Amino acid sequence: MTTVKVKFRPSTVEDRPGTIVYFVTHRRAVRQITTDYKVFPHEWDDKQSRPILVPTGERTAVIQTIAQRIRRDINRLDKIINSLNCNKREFATDEIVKLFHETEREASFFEFMEEVILQLERLGKERTAENYTTALNSFKRFRNGNDIMLNEIDSDLMKEYEAYLKSHGVAMNTVSFYNRILRAVYNRAVEKEMTVQRYPFKHVYTGIDKTVKRALPLKIIKRIKELDLPLKSSLDFTRDMFLFSFYTRGMSFIDMAYLKKKDLQNGILSYRRRKTGQQLFIKWEKSMQEIIDKYPANENSYLLPIIKTDRNERLQYKNALRLVNNKLKEISVSIGLQSKLTMYVSRHSWASIAKSQNIPLSVISAGMGHDSENTTRIYLASLDNSMIDKANELILGKL
Structure with a gap:
C-alpha cells in the first residue's frame, strides 16, 4: 500500500513561515518531497x-x-501511483518521487483553469470568472469529468469538442464564446512556459455570428407597459425593470443593478458601462421617476430595488436577473410573442424604434454607448449629448 501525507515543518527561525512537505510511503520506505510553499503556524490546520x-x-x-x-x-501523486499500480510491476518509492519531479512543469488543464478562475475572483473580476467557470464546466462535460494535461490539448481534440457542442444544439456564438475562453487560458499557460504553443484553436470557430435581432415594435412595448399585472408582484417588478431599461436607451441589467443614488443629480443620470468603461449621461424623464416612486427607497446607496442590502451584492444581482428572465418568459407568453423576451430585447428595441423615427445612426450608436467602431469613437468626441436626450424624449413621447 502506498500513502501520501501532507505535513507542516515549522521554521527554526522565530516569526518566519514554515514549509509544506509531502511524505510518500511505499513498502515501508519513506521519501520526502519538500515544496516551496510557505505558511505561518497559525495558518496551518495540523x-x-x-x-x-x-x-x-x-x-x-x-x-x-x-x-x-x-x-x-496530491492529485498528481495519486495519478502517478495509480499508473504504476496498473502496470502490475514492482516499483520503489524513489520512482514515485522521480516521476513527480519530472511532471512538475506539467499541469492539468482543469487545475490550471481553476487556478486562473481563482485569480480572476481575487482581482474582483467576478463576471469574467463566472464566464470562465461556465466554459470550464462545458469542457468538463465533454470530457466526462476526465482531466487532461496541457500538453495533450491539440487541434483534433478541440475539433471534437466543437462537434460535441454542435451535436448538443449549442448556438455558434456560444461555441465561439467557449472556444475563445479556453484559448485565452491555453495561451496563458503557454506564456508561463507550462506547455508549448500547438495552436489547437486554429481550426475551430472563434468568430461572431450575426444573431437574429429580437427588437419589438413600439406597439408591443406599449402592450407590455399597459399589461394589467398584480401591483408589486414579481411580474410587475419585471415589467418595470424591462421598461426602465428601454427608457434609459437599453441600459444593461447589470448597469441598472449597480446604479447609485448619487448617479442621479440635477436631472441627469450618469453611469459608466461595466462592459466598456464608457461613461454615459441620460436626461431623467418622468417615466423613469414613476418607476422609482413605486418602490420604497433603498436604505443602502443603490437607486433601484435590485440590490437591497450591502451584503452579497453580486448574489442579489444574479438572483434578480434570474427572476426577471424567468418572468419575462411569462410576459412574452401572455402577449403572444413568438420570440423570446429578455432584458436584452429592450436594448435592440430602443435602437430599432429610434431608427424607425429617422434618428441618425450616429446618435443611436452614441446613445447606446457603442464604442467598438472607430467612426463611433471619433463622433462621440464631438457629439452634443442633448441630441441623444432629444432622441430618447421623442421615443418615450410615443408611448
Missing part, C-alpha cells in the same frame, strides 16, 4: 493537514493559492 482558509486578510490570496497547489500536487 489535524486536517491543510492550510486554514480565512475569508479576508492580506494573506488570503496566498493561502488560497497554496491550498489549490497542494490539491493539485
Whole structure:
C-alpha cells in the first residue's frame, strides 16, 4: 500500500513561515518531497493537514493559492501511483518521487483553469470568472469529468469538442464564446512556459455570428407597459425593470443593478458601462421617476430595488436577473410573442424604434454607448449629448 501525507515543518527561525512537505510511503520506505510553499503556524490546520482558509486578510490570496497547489500536487501523486499500480510491476518509492519531479512543469488543464478562475475572483473580476467557470464546466462535460494535461490539448481534440457542442444544439456564438475562453487560458499557460504553443484553436470557430435581432415594435412595448399585472408582484417588478431599461436607451441589467443614488443629480443620470468603461449621461424623464416612486427607497446607496442590502451584492444581482428572465418568459407568453423576451430585447428595441423615427445612426450608436467602431469613437468626441436626450424624449413621447 502506498500513502501520501501532507505535513507542516515549522521554521527554526522565530516569526518566519514554515514549509509544506509531502511524505510518500511505499513498502515501508519513506521519501520526502519538500515544496516551496510557505505558511505561518497559525495558518496551518495540523489535524486536517491543510492550510486554514480565512475569508479576508492580506494573506488570503496566498493561502488560497497554496491550498489549490497542494490539491493539485496530491492529485498528481495519486495519478502517478495509480499508473504504476496498473502496470502490475514492482516499483520503489524513489520512482514515485522521480516521476513527480519530472511532471512538475506539467499541469492539468482543469487545475490550471481553476487556478486562473481563482485569480480572476481575487482581482474582483467576478463576471469574467463566472464566464470562465461556465466554459470550464462545458469542457468538463465533454470530457466526462476526465482531466487532461496541457500538453495533450491539440487541434483534433478541440475539433471534437466543437462537434460535441454542435451535436448538443449549442448556438455558434456560444461555441465561439467557449472556444475563445479556453484559448485565452491555453495561451496563458503557454506564456508561463507550462506547455508549448500547438495552436489547437486554429481550426475551430472563434468568430461572431450575426444573431437574429429580437427588437419589438413600439406597439408591443406599449402592450407590455399597459399589461394589467398584480401591483408589486414579481411580474410587475419585471415589467418595470424591462421598461426602465428601454427608457434609459437599453441600459444593461447589470448597469441598472449597480446604479447609485448619487448617479442621479440635477436631472441627469450618469453611469459608466461595466462592459466598456464608457461613461454615459441620460436626461431623467418622468417615466423613469414613476418607476422609482413605486418602490420604497433603498436604505443602502443603490437607486433601484435590485440590490437591497450591502451584503452579497453580486448574489442579489444574479438572483434578480434570474427572476426577471424567468418572468419575462411569462410576459412574452401572455402577449403572444413568438420570440423570446429578455432584458436584452429592450436594448435592440430602443435602437430599432429610434431608427424607425429617422434618428441618425450616429446618435443611436452614441446613445447606446457603442464604442467598438472607430467612426463611433471619433463622433462621440464631438457629439452634443442633448441630441441623444432629444432622441430618447421623442421615443418615450410615443408611448
